[in-house]
Amino acid sequence: GEDVEQSLFLSVREGDSSVINCTYTDSSSTYLYWYKQEPGAGLQLLTYIFSNMDMKQDQRLTVLLNKKDKHLSLRIADTQTGDSAIYFCAERGAGKSTFGDGTTLTVKP
Amino acid sequence: GAGVSQSPSNKVTEKGKDVELRCDPISGHTALYWYRQSLGQGLEFLIYFQGNSAPDKSGLPSDRFSAERTGGSVSTLTIQRTQQEDSAVYLCASSFGGASNEQFFGPGTRLTVL
Numbered sequence: 001g002e003d004v005e006q007s008l009f010l011s012v013r014e015g016d017s018s019v020i021n022c023t024y025t026d027s028s029s030t031y032l033y034w035y036k037q038e039p040g041a042g043l044q045l046l047t048y049i050f051s052n053m054d055m056k057q058d059q060r061l062t063v064l065l066n067k068k069d070k071h072l073s074l075r076i077a078d079t080q081t082g083d084s085a086i087y088f089c090a091e092r093g094a095g096k097s098t099f100g101d102g103t104t105l106t107v108k109p
Numbered sequence: 110g111a112g113v114s115q116s117p118s119n120k121v122t123e124k125g126k127d128v129e130l131r132c133d134p135i136s137g138h139t140a141l142y143w144y145r146q147s148l149g150q151g152l153e154f155l156i157y158f159q160g161n162s163a164p165d166k167s168g169l170p171s172d173r174f175s176a177e178r179t180g181g182s183v184s185t186l187t188i189q190r191t192q193q194e195d196s197a198v199y200l201c202a203s204s205f206g207g208a209s210n211e212q213f214f215g216p217g218t219r220l221t222v223l
Contacts, residue, residue, distance in 0.1 A: 004151075043152075043200070043214040088151060095165055096142065097212065101151035 002026040006089050006100035013108050018076040020103045022089030025070060029091040032065060034074045037086045037102070046074070046087075081107045111135065113215035115201050121221045122191055130186045130218045134203030141184050142204075142212060143176055147197040155199075158184065159206055191222045 003025045012018045024032070033048040049056045049063045049072070056063045062075040076083055086102040114133045122128050134141050143155040154168035158178045169175070173191075178184040188195055198219050202212040 042216050043202075045211050048211075090152075095140075095159065096154045096157045096168065097152075098154065099144075099152035101149075 002029075002091065002098040004089055004091055004098050004100040006087075006103045008101065009104050009106070011106045011108065012079050014079060014081055016079055018074075018079045018083070018105055018107075020074045020076075020087050020089075020105065022072040022074075022100055023070055024072065024089070024091045024098070026091055026093060026098065027070070028093045031092045032063075032072050033088075033090040033092065033097065034061075034063065034072075035088040035090060035099075037088065039085075043088065076105075079105075079107050081109060083107055113201055113203050113213050115199075115215040115218050117218060118216065119219045119221075121223065123223050124193060125190055127187065127189045128191055128220065130188075130199050130220070132184045132186070132201030132203075132215060134182065134184070134201070135213055136182075137205070138203035138213075139181070139206045140204045140210075140212075141178055142202045143184070143186050144200045144202065145197045146200060146217070152200065155186070188220075191220075193222050196220055196222045 005023045030051050034046045035043045036046050060077045064073045084107045086104050088102045089100040090097045116131045139160045141158045144152040146152050156176045157165040173189045176186045198217040200217045201215045204210040204212045
């Protein structure tokens, strides 16, 4: 079945860039998503990319997609302490989404 | 406007009891999803309803789990004869149909089975 893999932890200093990586297996994925989950809060959609794109930029967020390698990354520029959260990568074809286990981003002042 | 709501927010039950978890999707959303998030884990897909189509139940972990969606709106996830490994946060999401449409998540129900 479909699988999505992410590294579990990332720690950066405030002001640095953060890069969170994700790999997936389902070649029929049409959309790939990044969600943010803050402690005690629900999932918030950050951004998504259609599978025929290779890059999408939205303010401090840049999503890169390498469809050949089934590799997705999320870059957060000028990372702030408020960016500390768990970031989930997800892929979706028709219907359900398959989520990774999440990357815990810790931003140190 | 109102988002996805779930009730109860917390449920503590004894092993072997049945529980029902409720999800009220955003009005007009045709798709409804249930996921489970165990401690420190990602989201595990459980079941997906889309309009009047037969639901995708491929994620239900056992026959103790079932879900209904009445009138194309409210959904109830039922877990029979709960086990300790059922302890998790159960998340509901809704969306308009189609993979491009954002899933809006509810706050979840935290289930603890003693």
